[in-house]
Amino acid sequence: MEKKQLDWENLGFGYISTDKRYVSNFKNGAWDAGTLTSDANIVLNECACVFQYAQTCFEGLKAYTTMDGHIVIFRPDLNGKRMEESARALEMPIFPVERFVDAVVKTVEANAAYVPPYGSGATLYIRPYMMGTNPVIGVKPANEYQFRIFTTPVGPYFKGGVRPLTLRITNFDRAAPHGTGHVKAGLNYAMSLHASVTAHAEGYDENMFLDPATRTKVEETGGANFVFVTKDNKVVTPKSESILPSITRRSLLYVAKEYLGMEVEEREVLVDELKDFAECGLCGTAAVISPVGKIVNHGEEICFPSGMNEMGTVTKKLYETLTGIQMGRITAPEGWIKVIR
Secondary structure (H helix, E strand, C coil): CCCCCCCHHHCCCCCCCCCCEEEEEEECCEECCCEEECCCCCCCCCCEHHHHHCCEEECCEEEEECCCCCEEEECHHHHHHHHHHHHHHCCCCCCCHHHHHHHHHHHHHHCHHHCCCCCCCCEEEEEEEEEECCECCCCCCCCCEEEEEEEEEECCCCCCCCCCEEEEECCCCCCCCCCCCCCCEHHHHHHHHHHHHHHHHCCCCEEECECCCCCCEECECCCCEEEEEECCCCEEEECCCCCCCCHHHHHHHHHHHHHCCCCEEEECCEHHHHHHEEEEEEEECCCEEEEEEEEEECCEEEECCCCCCCCCHHHHHHHHHHHHHHCCCCCCCCCCEEECC
């Protein structure tokens, strides 16, 4: 298989259309067999439920070329399980995990020429998503749906190397208590857009959202979970019913405990204890871990000892270990890597 002639080492983190995408439609209570198509466009009725009431959810994962030349994907079964939870919360039909993984594999296989070569710093981003497609004008769930997957080759999330971020504690809420903050619903990300734009306009890289009930506990940013490191080298992540259960975060906690021999803890994290942490990072599919150097709490600067120039020592070890597993440099736990070819 010959790779596409792209400038792999200089790709940005944006959309590039690939040859094939996967489509399956739900009608009369059942999913059809699904197919691959070359058509990147979607035609829907103007009154489709997704346009009127935002009935949509999505996932994000990546395909990699490993050190020994294999094309692999990372823990796709967990993305499938999380999408099942999103669908349940949004009154959408379940697209079974087995079919989800099979569809991801088929889509990556069909676009293998777009999987960047090992060492380029680039990957193939995979976006599965589902939406209500039939006309709905009264407020209710759709009864017809479409599940799709497209892929796009992307470069590193941070061009020119990773730099520690500056965050602000925002007055906006990302999700309501007992709402949809724990599922990957498109509406959650719409809720974060205004907060994100205003943060950027004020010179911050991202927001830290607090729990909407008491505004005393750390939750997440608009698109990533937090990881903290204590001064005695314990890895801590916030626990809340209204944050997304990140697959990257789950994997990092395992890596910290089983590969690096560190103590890990998932618990409520109070704003008042931020000053006591040694390191802070944002974790997610796009960048794995993005270091945070400073958090501004309404004028009060909280600066982490790891500084504003590079990743903290523990954060860097976590990053290098997990990416080493993904790229085949380090032996993966059983079931973590799905080999495509």
